[in-house]
Amino acid sequence: MKFNSCFSKCFSLPSETAIIDIRKEEPEPGNDQNFTVFSYSELKVATHGFSASNKIGEGAFGSVYKGLLTNGSIVAVKMLSIELESMRGEREFVSEITTLTNLEHENLVTLVGCCVEGAKRFLVYNYMENNSLAQVLLGGEQNGIKLRWGARGRILLGVARGLAYLHEEVKPHIVHRDIKASNILLDQNLIPKVSDFGLSRILRDNASHISTHVAGTLGYLAPEYAISGRLTRKTDVYSFGVLLLEIISGQTVVNFDLEHGEHYLVQKAWDLYRANRLLQLVDPVLGMNYPEEDAVRYIKVGLLCVQETARFRPEMSTALKMLTNEIDIGVVQISQPGLVADLMNIKLGHKTTFRSHYTEASNMESTPSSLSSCS
Ligand SMILES: Nc1ncnc2c1ncn2[C@@H]1O[C@H](COP(=O)(O)OP(=O)(O)OP(=O)(O)O)[C@@H](O)[C@H]1O
Helix, strand or coil: CCCCCEEEEEEECCCCCCEEEEEEECCCCCCCCCCEECCHHHHHHHCCCCCHHHEEEECCCCEEEEEECCCCCEEEEEECCCCHHHECCHHHHHHHHHHHHCCCCCCECCEEEEEEECCEEEEEEECCCCCEHHHHHHCCHHHCCCCCHHHHHHHHHHHHHHHHHHHHHCCCCCCCCCCCHHHEEECCCCCEEECCCCHHHHECCCCCCCCCCCHHHHHCCCHHHHHHCCECHHHHHHHHHHHHHHHHHCCCCECCCCCCCCCEHHHHHHHHHHCCCHHHHCCHHHCCCCCHHHHHHHHHHHHHHCECCHHHCCCHHHHHHHHCCCCCHHHCCCCCECCCHHHHHHHCCCHHHHHHCCCCCCCCCECCCCCCCCC
């Protein structure tokens, strides 16, 4: 796709700015027709000037705004607040985004386009009506959504499918790196959509967006990734296992409000497994309204995914088959999970240093260089 093949158009807009110039990427024949390079003014109008009332979230990359495009579609506009030196150049940025928009799966958020205006960069996604799993599952009553067992099962299967697609069908495969409840968005039917996949591709080498200074995020990190920076698909499998345990238990991976001994969800699940009391992990709000056999199977898959030794964790497609009972988890041995407790104690006071340890060179499986200052 040629980035310089933009053209200007005039649209009438339902605001005080009646007519503005809009640059759009003209698709070449055979190219992806769904990809749009938006103009800054178009996004500005769509989000009411990036107003506070349109702001729907804030992440490590920057603020997210709800927007209404002139064609009537509702979008989420992510304003990237990353230093320019960490970001790829204009052409590379657009080319990486084009690649990402070609990834289509029911369980991935659709990236509809981007905007480059000087130093400013924006990503434009389909808007997800039910916000993130973090807010719905762990945000309490204010969301007005109570996730029943069936919905929880559909969500974790959907996330597993989305990840299996990124890991095993996309070529070259994509390691998400940041699987967590706030990166799972829910559409109007509570279908889960994995977001923020492939974002490291828009960064220059050695730049990282993973917000490891956030305790919750830290709890999702596989031990080998946290300690030595080794990034593989099994790193995502670990994070998926943590997410699964959160979905079943309704608890966050780390919660210091709970009683001593219950702070770390993975530790708690492991203790209950060894005591043969796995059902005690299930979210009490579900009462008795869940099939016990499925619950035990799901939790065992979660524990298998968070095993300390990466090679003992299943591939995502295998985990999926275990969840759906196509593969019998009963015969699989589960050993010691990777526990974050020690890591949390050591690292949380060292925000800046810690973050700098999580730099990765590419989206591919990698082992970054020295971590000698890690203490
Ligand atoms: N496509 C979308 N539709 C609806 N809401 C969205 C969409 N994308 C993001 N959001 C909202 O914006 C919030 C911030 O999203 P973002 O992906 O920037 O950060 P995060 O995942 O919460 O945190 P981090 O950047 O540390 O991973 C989300 O939690 C969600 O509430």
